Structure formats: C-alpha cells, structure tokens
Amino acid sequence: MSLTGQPKRIIFFILLVLMLNTNAEANPNSDFQTWIPVNINAKLGDQLRGFLEFQPRVGNDMSNLTAMMIRPAIGWAINDKATLWTGYLMSADSITPDSDTYLIENRAFQGFTWKDTANDKQFIWEVRNRLEERFLPRNTDPSIRWRTRLRVEQLIPGGSHWSVIASEEIFFNLNNNANNAQLQTGTQQNRLYLGVGYRFAPEFQVESGYLYQHVWKNSPVADQNNNVWMTNLNVNF
Numbered sequence: 001m002s003l004t005g006q007p008k009r010i011i012f013f014i015l016l017v018l019m020l021n022t023n024a025e026a027n028p029n030s031d032f033q034t035w036i037p038v039n040i041n042a043k044l045g046d047q048l049r050g051f052l053e054f055q056p057r058v059g060n061d062m063s064n065l066t067a068m069m070i071r072p073a074i075g076w077a078i079n080d081k082a083t084l085w086t087g088y089l090m091s092a093d094s095i096t097p098d099s100d101t102y103l104i105e106n107r108a109f110q111g112f113t114w115k116d117t118a119n120d121k122q123f124i125w126e127v128r129n130r131l132e133e134r135f136l137p138r139n140t141d142p143s144i145r146w147r148t149r150l151r152v153e154q155l156i157p158g159g160s161h162w163s164v165i166a167s168e169e170i171f172f173n174l175n176n177n178a179n180n181a182q183l184q185t186g187t188q189q190n191r192l193y194l195g196v197g198y199r200f201a202p203e204f205q206v207e208s209g210y211l212y213q214h215v216w217k218n219s220p221v222a223d224q225n226n227n228v229w230m231t232n233l234n235v236n237f
Contacts, residue, residue, distance in 0.1 A: 092104055111130040121155075
C-alpha cells in the first residue's frame with residue numbers, strides 16, 4: 001500500500017475534526033475528568049493475540065471515581081497488519097457523577113484493526129473498528145453500537161524515545177431502545193485526543209495528553225462535554 005503523503009493527510013483530517021468540534025451545540029454540561037487505561041498486549045502464538053485493559057475514570061471535576069472498566073479480548077492476526085478481535089467488557093458506572101452507587105454494564109464486542117507504518121517506520125497509523133452489544137442495567141434488549149478510531153503516532157527524529165500521538169474516534173448507535181431515550185439510532189459521541197508518548201523499552205510505553213469527549217443527548221437533556229486528561233500505560237510482550 002502506497003502511503004506517500006498519507007501522514008500529512010491524516011493529520012489534516014484530525015485538525016479538521018477538532019475545528020468542527022468547537023462548533024458543537026451551545027451550553028452543554030461539562031466535566032473535567034482523568035482516565036488511566038492500562039493496556040496489556042500479548043503475542044500468544046504465531047497468530048493468536050491477547051489483550052487486557054483496566055481503566056479507572058475519575059470525574060465530577062476530579063472528585064469521584066465515576067467508572068471502572070475491565071476489558072479482555074482475544075485476537076487472530078491475519079497478517080502483520082490486520083487482526084480480528086472478540087472480547088468482553090464489564091463496567092461499573094456511578095449513577096450520577098457525585099454518587100458512590102454504581103450500575104454494572106456487560107458488553108460483548110467484535111473488532112478489526114489495521115496497523116501500518118510510513119516514512120521508514122517513523123510514522124505509525126492504526127484504524128480500529130468495533131461492534132458492541134451493550135447489556136445495560138434496566139434494559140432487557142442490548143444496545144448495539146459501532147465505533148471507529150483513527151490513531152496516528154509520529155516518532156521524534158534522531159533516536160529519541162518520544163513521540164506525538166493523535167486520535168479521532170466516533171460512535172454510532174445502530175438501534176433504538178424503548179427504555180432509554182438517550183439510546184436512539186444515530187451519532188452517540190466523539191473523542192478527539194492529542195498527547196505525547198515516551199517509550200522506555202520496546203515493551204513499555206507511557207503516553208499522556210488531552211482528550212475532548214462530546215456526547216450527543218436527545219432533548220430535553222443537554223449534550224455532555226468532558227475535558228479529560230488521559231494517561232495510558234501500554235505493555236507489550
């Protein structure tokens with residue numbers, strides 16, 4: 001696959017999305033949060049892959065644990081770029097941002113990732129797609145959601161361990177839910193991220209940066225804007 005000029009086009013696309021997000025609906029609710037995902041990727045065989053994620057989220061302007069997630073998955077590498085995934089997520093979410101009462105969501109998901117490089121492997125890009133079946137509290141039928149993410153990473157030249165990372169992810173609800181007015185067909189949320197990464201070793205990387213999350217709500221509920229400081233710990237073996 002020819003990627004001449006592809007990094008510039010991808011970065012331009014992400015910047016365009018950022019500008020569009022600034023024109024989101026006026027007067028949404030907002031919150032300042034921190035997310036701390038720990039991602040473990042394992043090569044279990046020639047084609048078999050394993051993944052495990054733990055992710056606490058502290059919200060309500062950094063005053064309360066609002067979510068805790070665990071997400072295991074198994075993947076099958078079609079080749080050195082493409083991988084098929086299937087997995088499960090359990091999430092405990094507070095009923096309100098300041099509450100210590102949590103409801104459990106169970107989620108099955110299937111996914112496909114394509115990861116490639118350009119410019120002598122100094123530019124890394126990945127497209128990730130997921131189909132999720134969300135089994136939510138007080139809902140008998142699953143809420144079906146599609147999400148797709150583009151992630152790019154530019155290594156700092158000169159043998160540095162540093163890199164600049166950006167990603168854009170959008171979520172779509174694919175079915176209506178009779179028991180929840182906020183789970184209707186259409187665009188559900190958008191996440192835009194910009195940060196830096198530091199690779200201590202080929203197996204271990206820390207990245208940290210700002211994530212803007214916009215969640216669309218149906219009237220009369222106002223949209224939700226979350227300003228998130230996210231720090232990822234990525235372990236590969």
